[in-house]
Amino acid sequence: MSGFDKDLLVRELDVRSQEVGDSSIDLAAVKRRARRMQRRRALVGGTVAAVVAAVTVPVVMTLGLGLGIVEGPTDDPTVAAPPRTTLSTTSTTERPSDDTVRLSLDGLDRGAAPRIGYLDGSELITPDARGLTLDGRFSWITPYAQGWLAGSYDENGPRLNFLDAHGNLLRGQPGAGAVVNASGSQVAYVTAAESTNRTTQLVVAPTLGSEAGKLRVPVPADATPVGFLSDSAVVYGTDGERPEVFVATVAGSERVPGLLGASDATEHGLIAGATDRSDNGSCSAVVRADGFAQLWSTCDFSFEQFSPDGRYILATDAHRDGIGFGTLAILDAKTGAVVAHYQKQDRDMVHINAMTWEDDRHVLATVYDEGEWAVVRTDTRGSIELATVPVPGPDAECPLFFSLRP
Incomplete structure (x- = not known):
């Protein structure tokens, strides 16, 4: 049995045990379902408008030897932020106690449609x-x-798929994964299919x-x-017995x-990743790209x-078990201070499949409930709202996926 299969089994047993652990009727759960039915009736009759910022920037880039790192941004005094917990550079991050927002679809207001692209089944x-x-x-x-590059996975592993403008x-x-630069003018992916001797290469290609x-x-x-x-x-990172991280030029x-x-790198000169992994959790760090301090x-x-x-970094559970995440946190990228914190309640059947930045202050996440x-849309102020109409689906099969962000 694979590790993924074990996670699914453990999570399913945990869910089933919660379902039969209390023979009394959960009146709060009944009320939540009733409210959700009312919300769905109100939403289904409307038109869902989705907006995507998926435009290729027609810029020809010159490849150089240096990193060309831009210094991180300074604090913007015009942007208000909620109270933050402080963090020294040698201590671990403290989670907020009073400002944690419940992660759930229950009772959320409908906001604007996502402003970045997303996949809904086979539809973009x-x-x-x-x-x-x-x-x-x-x-x-x-x-x-002038078309699309998309990722999939089959029995042989990850694949890169090149589509025309009509989706054909x-x-x-x-090929393994892809990332896009800040301007959207370049994409990087890993493949052996484009080398003459079938050696694996990191390819940086103009979009x-x-x-x-x-x-x-x-x-x-x-x-x-x-x-x-x-x-x-x-x-880029490598797997295996001893995973490592490299900068390729x-x-x-x-x-x-x-x-x-x-986990990620930014053109403001920071790299984020794991420093320790175990069965009980993990530890992570943000390092400078210049000197790796x-x-x-x-x-x-x-x-x-x-x-x-480059001002914030998205974070989630230190220990990732089961089929999704129970936490969405926004941290200060320079200090680790908690800016906003969203978390599922213990008995809620809720998890996150994926999360991504919509812009500098808003985060989108695909949430099962x-x-x-x-x-759902969250932000640095602790707000949460629906960005799409909830659709039915099994907990292990998320139908929604985000486009790569620049």
């Missing part, structure tokens, strides 16, 4: 709010060569699709791209000491993505 919601039917089901997508499949090849503009760096077969530090510097790859895995660490959270402006999936 496009910038003009029309659905584009794709030639297959994919777990991520991004503009490429042009070709597919084995315009120019073959002549591609940068190729040899990498291990188990490499996966994580994020851009500059137009010519990409962070045209000069080759340089190992990032102290990290066992990377550690800024701060935590054993309370594991990391997801930096905000586009008692038989329904929806995209």
